[in-house]
Amino acid sequence: MNVLVTGGAGFIGSHTVERLLSEGARVVVLDNFNDYYDPAIKRENLRAVRDQVTVIEGDLRDPSVVEQAFTALEGGLDAVIHLAARAGVRPSIEQPELYIDTNIKGTFYLLEACKRHGVKRFVFASSSSVYGVNKKVPFAEEDPILQTISPYAMTKMAGEQMCSNYSALVGIHTVCLRFFTVYGPRQRPDLAISKFTRLIHEDQPIDRYGKGDTARDYTFISDIVDGILGALAYSADEAAPKCSIFNLGGSQTVKLNELIEVIENSLGKKAEINEMPEQPGDVPLTSADVSKAAKLLNFKPTTHIDSGIPRFVEWWLNMRSKGLR
Template sequence: MVILLTGAAGFIGSHLTEHLLGLGHTVIGFDNFDNQYDPARKQLNLRLIKGHRNVNVIEGDIRDQTLLADVLRRYQCDTVVHLAARTGVRDSVREPALCLDVNVNGTLSLLEAMRTTNVRRLVMASSSSVYGNSTFVPFREDDDANLPLSPYAMSKRSAELLTHTYHHLHGFNVACLRFFTVYGPRQRPEMAISRFTEKMFGGQPITIFGDGNTSRNYTYIYDTVMGITSAINHLNGFDLLNIGGAASTNLRDLVSMIERAVGRKAVIDWQPNQPGDVTLTCADLHRASNRIGYFPSIQIEEGINRFVRWYQQSVLCS
């Protein structure tokens, strides 16, 4: 396959690029290297693929439909994996217009570029945030997802609806993957596991919003990459699929796991709940296992230990 991968220099995108190249695919990476976090980190994410004969990384914005169409034609792409997005619930509350412009208009730009170049295979990153504060646990793909709590959640649900429209009108084969808090080496620096680890090693307080009893379904990067790859291989019609870990983890328990891995006790700065945050995410994985053979394999404590070892070797020792 020749795969256009948007967001290729990001956390998930860089891991997926390496995996797809290892499988023998050609990857056309597309990334704008924006400053939501240090662009130098994104350049570092790509260091393992530099010089590989089956990859090209193009700097560009997904809102540039003309450029996207040119890339799809020039490299004769047959599949698109769309990971590029303006990420983060709290950032979206601060800058809702930018979030919607990138995540909704950018997705529309990509879909139109695909339509005009006759590319009909799409795997798109969505988010567990679309479920809001659902009272139906675990979250199933056929649950109502129409009460988002943040502009980010709304933008991801809107992007899902856009892809369904293109499936209906233009025969696109689409899988929207609802990711549940992905973590692991290269995780974005503002995310909890990365931020807590950095602060604990530095002897600084960690900030916890709320009472520490929120729970998240954490998904190790290896499992996420396996889920995306399986979705690529099973594209047929239109589907919504949860890609999550095996169970949800309480925030206090998560902090304890990081403390054990780091070997230091955390000093906690307790702060009020943040607008847009949900209290629980919990994935029902039956549909993903039945339709694409997805089964998470890395338990949370093992994943935390792997992340902390990577952090010690690649960040502290660099």
């Protein structure tokens, strides 16, 4: 099987690429190695498999680069796993046009290329942020979404709608995956777990927005990759709906104060807390109903945060020793 993984040098992407290779797939990685965080980290993510994949370094917003990725392997592509995106809720509030341009237009160019080349399987990385301030807990795929509260979430919802369009009009089998706060080795340095680990390790204060009672459904990276590969297999099922949406979460909602405590225990250091007001665009709670994914994708998250955070911290300290964190 020939698979294009966009954002394949990133956190989730590089783990997905490794799993695909282990299962015998031929992989093309499309990544622009942008400076949202240190590009050297992304290159390190791919170092172990660099000679086993075809890497196209370029921007999703350039149709010629997308075309290059679709024609890089002899025999063409069988499927696309679209993980590339401009990430982050707070930066999207500051630069909405960049997020609209990258996340919406980039997804459009990929789906157009699928149409042109007859690629019928498309897995799209969406986000739990599309639920906004959802009063029903846990969040289920059938819940009505009437309002998103950040440009980032809006672009992910637009991506889901585009997938629906191309499924209905072109016959591409699309699977949209709503990720719930993914963490683990290679996590981006701007995300809370990475940032807190670095600051506590350096004896610097951490910013805690609100009272620390916001809660997230944290999902370990290996569990997420299980879900992605399950979705890829599902996209080959001719009997399945042409467009499907699944939650991928850890089913373990954890409050911010509890998260900080687990990181403290893993590092053997106490955090100095800098109290901050609540942030615009942040949702107070995420909680995934994964029963649909369990039934149809055989998705069974197994890693609790009490074991996942120590594994992340061990990896982080190793990267720190190499000057990459």
